[in-house]
Amino acid sequence: MPEWRKDPVVQRWVIIATERSKRPTDYLGAPDACQGCECPLCEGHEEETPPEIVAFREKESKADRPGWWVRVVPNKFPAVRIEGGTVQRRQGIYDVMDGFGAHEVIVETTEHARLLHEVSPYQMAEIIWAWRYRMLDLRRDRRFKYILLFKNFGAVGGASLEHSHSQIIATPMVPLDVHEEIQGTREYRERTGNCVFCDVIRQELAEDARVVHQNESFISFAPYASRFPFETWIIPREHQADFAAMGEDEVHSLARILLDTLGGLMYTLRTPPYNLVLHTTPVNGTEHDYHWHIEILPRLTRMAGFELGTGYFINPTPPEVAAQELRMARTSGYLRPPREEVPQYV
């Protein structure tokens, strides 16, 4: 059983793998890249993953068999486990608890070589429905306090499998960074009476210097204090605390702006490694003040001594420059290649 261990000074939790732990030689050399027909996430290889949690699949098809278009499975090498309790124990001055949590993989396409920005708008909407469904289902377990949805793309982005997938980790505590963000929104509300994110949207639309895309329900923009070059956020125009509260029209709007935004980034930066992180309200909270959004973080710079020593970042590309470049990509014809116009499975 892995362990959650708490830093006694800054109260930061760390997941420590206490069994099957990695020794020095395990870090030597790069992991083998998953290649085509050896990939456990490809269609036809369903038996190589743990049994599926849910899949969107053809009516006649059977679980853990072909016929799906989005498939959710438990992570085969989970950082946290669903067994175990949430009781904190003391180890002298230290706090520790079982490595409890859920770790799931959302397989975003049956095709090994298709990247997320290359799926059809229909398929993207189906992926968003799967994200939403897993968040609603996991929050029924009252032990979870936060459900993190994220995607790692490229080796530098932390992906160990090539096949397009996103991940969910549900944790028994609200993470420090999430807590601080919520604190920030509360303090801003107390000071001004407004939602800080709503004010950001208002100023971004008025200035129009950092907005990248917009449609009826969403805008995507390069945030004023971007940590990473070409960092881009997608946020609902109307105040909405909870990602899972999205309705059908919004899911389709989100699918389109996600494709536009990711497509622009992939074109402009020639398929860079990136992380995508959903920021939404904690599970049991009543954080109506929060305003959910998706952060896309291209990984072109290193997080090194300065970032690790301060929590601050050095960003060599102003967001105004990034937004200008990404807007130009919109008209490049790269988005929606012809083969995408026929949806594959839906």
Added chain:
Amino acid sequence: MPEWRKDPVVQRWVIIATERSKRPTDYLGAPDACQGCECPLCEGHEEETPPEIVAFREKESKADRPGWWVRVVPNKFPAVRIEGGTVQRRQGIYDVMDGFGAHEVIVETTEHARLLHEVSPYQMAEIIWAWRYRMLDLRRDRRFKYILLFKNFGAVGGASLEHSHSQIIATPMVPLDVHEEIQGTREYRERTGNCVFCDVIRQELAEDARVVHQNESFISFAPYASRFPFETWIIPREHQADFAAMGEDEVHSLARILLDTLGGLMYTLRTPPYNLVLHTTPVNGTEHDYHWHIEILPRLTRMAGFELGTGYFINPTPPEVAAQELRMARTSGYLRPPREEVPQYV
């Protein structure tokens, strides 16, 4: 002039390079590695850096000429600039200020191919004296609130030059992470009457499961909630808030335990990329409760979606396993190779 921009939600400052900013194509391909005689940090190439701030050098030698053994120069491509003010301006709802700060490079050896763990104990002590001198000198400028000393080693560790060097960035604010750490020590003191770091040392020495090295003044150990595999901290046994308060005996003790600890890491992990970060009290503070220490962070894992979404970490190697491996390295004969027994310049 670069800019400090503040995130309106979590109050995190970011340094944005507003001029000479990097466009998409600047991120394509790896930067050319600095090689031997083309290296601006090598002896004989002193005119390729900005004029030196200070150097430990032979009496007859001239500034910006050979004859030095440790040399400190301004960073040629600084993240922050010494010109500019510290007045915050409003840009709508956002805060911004001039990219004021100091950014210096400490060249740790004249030899291009010598790594930090391969210098003599005498040379290591000289490097520590240089660090200490720069911290004392920079804090005379009252505009600085924090002085960060760090070292990036290896491309994955963020080093853009091969030649062994460390860096100092002095900032006009106390960074968020430093502030939180100080808050943590204060709260622990209020709760228990003790320094949390002193209690950590007491428990680590008693348990003896995570201690790697020790001498009369310092211990090095793998912290209980290590974020990174083989993360190792060096900390003075006696309570001391300020790195720059070290006396001569302590400098020599620190030189030895730094060599032992870095040498063990380099041997065990086959010269891994790493970051080294000094955590010490802010400049103008009277944080006598703080307890300075050095954090060495091998970069064997990726910081990806989970880390960026939560501020928490997944560490696949328990610190107990790391400490055991690093202790074994102590007896390996790798430390202090014979060529090191004759100091080069001192």
